[in-house]
Amino acid sequence: MGSGDSRDGTPRRTALDAARPVGPTRPTVLAAPGPVALTTRCVRVLLSPWSRLSLLVVLLAAAGTTVLLFEPHRLLADGWPPKVNGAAAVVVFAVAYGVCTIAFVPRPLLNLAAGALFGSELGLGAALVGTVIGAGAAFGLGRVLGQDALRPLLRARWLKAADGQLSRHGFRSMLAARLFPGIPFWAANYCAAVSRMGWTPFLLATALGSIPNTAAYVVAGARASTPTSPVFLIAMGFIAVTGLAGAVVAWCKRHRLRGR
Template sequence: MLDATDRSGGTATAALPAAATELVVPLPPPRAGFATRWTRALVSPYARLSLLLALLAGGAGCVLLCEPQQLLAQGWPPQLGGVAAAPVFALAYGLCTLSFVPRPLLNLAAGALFGAATGLAAALAGTVVGAGMAFGLGRLLGQDALRPLLRGRWLTAADTQLSRHGFRSMLVARLFPGVPFSAANYCAAVSRMGWLSFLLATGLGSIPNTAAYAVAGARASAPTSPAFLIATACIALPALAGTLVAWWGRHRLRGR
């Protein structure tokens, strides 16, 4: 009963539990707004990876239209001459490597335009600039989407090697002529390699091959000169050695 008579003769109402008197209805969680959902979608890993692929495709299309190989035939534009010519070339070199322009072509152009010494410096600076831009883009736009896909044995082993022994691994990759420049950049970006190790290994490991091409470009007008012949040998012998090593490794894997 709800009513009870107290000792003084009055009528008192028994107190009910709070759960019986108050009905608590859980509220649904607030729904994200339209702008919030779109923001999350745009910054998601796969959206950033799509942006990276679009940028690379756009860069490759620009290369097809601009035809940078004409530098070897037409020379450097006269309006970009003077002291700023080599830095401008280094920046253009870096942008071209982002768009998958072959580095040997750019190295030959550096030697032909600026001579062996200045061409080597400009080409090395462009190599480091291009590698750094590719590494930054890959790390910012591609790492979060691609790292969960590293499940295969070879991919996991490569990621572990680059993450734990970044400088040594990248130095070998730069010295070995069979490793594509752009592929090494983006593989390093997906791994956990540090910036400093990547840039130092890129700069040091690119010296021999870049120097050979720069000298060959500078001496291209005298193909029988000792410098040109030595540079050509320094280009051909590592390429031949890399081909033999790749063939031996593939043959060994097939035999297992």
């Protein structure tokens, strides 16, 4: 009797034999991922930080291309919006102003158009509302679509310093950026979105800091027909002074950030 047989002569079953299925065996077939699993994977890929950043780049590129095709500088020559008058025209212009700022249209051009179309008072109101709308929309797009992908890239010393300045002193930093036009409007929006600045200080600083320069451009646009008038000359002088001050502030901040 062999060592693997029991006393009655039948083969002895080991623990390994007991674990094997009885009967004919079939090859194991790996189940394909179901529709739920496949959908979950697709959603994860689409919502990943780099996918969202790619969507933001596509949106901004499309907006810039649209601006180049439609030539918004015609606002000053042709007038806009057509067939809309009164308060409705101001509201439509303010919304369009905000959309144009997202698409990289220079704000000075839009401010001049606001003054030329609606005068000093209504033009200033429309331009300020459009400024806040555009800044808020850009901030939201940058925060939702770009922050998670871009924050790990803030490794350079001056980038970390700028991020820390915006995160810790958001209101003060954004107020200075709006008062002294040394940083492009769109760049300030997206830099603030990548930082940890809150919504309230960003929008409040944008609204308050944009008043002086916006008013100067709107008044210049409203008085463009009389370029020798004192009001027009004062507005242009204010624009020149703030532009020079912005260049000086940007230069000083540049050296300070490099020194950190």
